[in-house]
Structure formats: C-alpha cells, structure tokens
Amino acid sequence: GENVGLHLPTLSVQEGDNSIINCAYSNSASDYFIWYKQESGKGPQFIIDIRSNMDKRQGQRVTVLLNKTVKHLSLQIAATQPGDSAVYFCAEKSTGGFKTIFGAGTRLFVKA
Amino acid sequence: ETGVTQSPTHLIKTRGQQVTLRCSSQSGHNTVSWYQQALGQGPQFIFQYYREEENGRGNFPPRFSGLQFPNYSSELNVNALELDDSALYLCASSPTATTNEKLFFGSGTQLSVL
Numbered sequence: 518g519e520n521v522g523l524h525l526p527t528l529s530v531q532e533g534d535n536s537i538i539n540c541a542y543s544n545s546a547s548d549y550f551i552w553y554k555q556e557s558g559k560g561p562q563f564i565i566d567i568r569s570n571m572d573k574r575q576g577q578r579v580t581v582l583l584n585k586t587v588k589h590l591s592l593q594i595a596a597t598q599p600g601d602s603a604v605y606f607c608a609e610k611s612t613g614g615f616k617t618i619f620g621a622g623t624r625l626f627v628k629a
Numbered sequence: 630e631t632g633v634t635q636s637p638t639h640l641i642k643t644r645g646q647q648v649t650l651r652c653s654s655q656s657g658h659n660t661v662s663w664y665q666q667a668l669g670q671g672p673q674f675i676f677q678y679y680r681e682e683e684n685g686r687g688n689f690p691p692r693f694s695g696l697q698f699p700n701y702s703s704e705l706n707v708n709a710l711e712l713d714d715s716a717l718y719l720c721a722s723s724p725t726a727t728t729n730e731k732l733f734f735g736s737g738t739q740l741s742v743l
Contacts, residue, residue, distance in 0.1 A: 549729035560719050560734030615685030619671035
C-alpha cells in the first residue's frame with residue numbers, strides 16, 4: 518500500500534479465540550479509517566469504520582481502536598469463527614481527498 | 630452482497646491489446662472508483678469519477694482511462710496492455726465524493742495479459 522501498512526502478513530488463530538489485526542498509517546491528515554474483509558474471489562467488504570474524533574468503535578463481534586498519537590489502528594474480532602478466514606485490509610482517507618488508501622493486508626486463518 | 634456489478638468476470642488478452650471493463654454502481658451512488666489489485670497486495674487507486682467527471686487520479690499512466698455515464702455506470706479502458714497489467718480490477722461505488730464514506734465493491738474483473 519501507499520501510506521498504510523500492517524505489522525503481520527498472516528495470523529493464525531484457534532476457533533473461538535479473539536483475533537487482533539494491527540495497522541500503521543503515516544498520513545497525519547487522514548481522518549477516516551476503515552477495515553475491509555476480502556474473501557477469495559470477491560471484492561473487499563466493509564466491516565467497520567471510525568472517524569478521527571473517536572478512539573474506539575464497536576460493532577457485532579468487531580471492535581476498531583484508533584491511536585492517533587502513534588498512528589495505529591487495530592481490528593479486534595471476538596470469538597473468531599471459520600467464516601472469518603479472509604484477508605483483512607485497513608484503509609484511510611482524508612476529508613477533501615478523493616482516494617481511499619489501502620494497506621497490504623493480513624491473511625487470517627481460523628483453525629477448527 | 631453489494632449492488633455493484635462488474636463485467637466480464639475474467640478476461641485474457643495479449644500484450645499490446647486494448648481492454649474495456651464495465652461497472653454498474655449501486656443505486657443512488659454517484660461516485661465510482663477503480664482499483665487495481667495485484668496478487669497478494671492491497672488495492673491500488675487508479676481514478677475516481679464523480680458526476681461523469683474524473684475527480685482524482687492515482688499513479689497510473691495515461692493509457693489507463695475511464696468514463697462515467699449519466700446513469701453513473703462506468704468503464705475502465707486500458708490501451709497497449711503490458712504483462713504487469715495482469716491483476717484483479719475492482720470497481721467501487723459510494724454515495725458521493727464530497728464526504729468520507731465507505732466503498733461498496735464489486736467482485737472484480739480478473740485480467741490476464743499473456
């Protein structure tokens with residue numbers, strides 16, 4: 518990706534455990550952050566987003582944390598299921614900008 | 630499933646040829662973005678169309694061009710194909726280009742250049 522990177526390219530977890538996927542970004546002007554999930558043969562699908570005026574947002578089984586001080590984003594998946602196996606991308610955008618910038622992705626494997 | 634559809638799903642071309650990829654955006658969306666995704670990498674922004682005008686462009690040469698139609702559907706054209714153009718081409722629509730919104734992606738067109 519351009520300005521968004523990930524700490525780990527692959528993550529393997531046991532079914533039922535919690536997963537944490539991390540992401541670093543470098544553009545201080547970014548104020549909107551999104552996590553996408555991409556399954557084989559499909560386009561990326563929206564999971565959850567967060568704006569820069571927040572540091573935590575929760576969805577169904579997923580939580581996104583934003584640390585603007587160190588420019589770090591994480592996705593937490595609770596009680597990981599086999600259907601969660603996919604590649605996860607963090608992405609960033611800035612107000613007034615026209616493009617969403619994607620990181621390289623983390624592949625999540627869920628072991629039964 | 631999003632309401633974004635892309636055609637064709639797969640395409641094989643030879644070096645030097647030209648290709649046109651098509652995208653129908655989700656109902657109510659006036660903005661379409663195109664991305665190139667090489668194997669094992671994240672999507673790379675090609676360009677965005679908003680109300681039939683190019684609204685922004687990534688680091689792609691001029692042989693990558695596009696169109697957006699009055700119904701907000703879009704085309705991506707690539708001339709003089711090169712081997713490195715082999716990739717998954719993704720179309721994404723969003724409600725508008727003027728605010729921060731999530732993208733709704735189609736399933737992509739897998740282009741192979743031989």
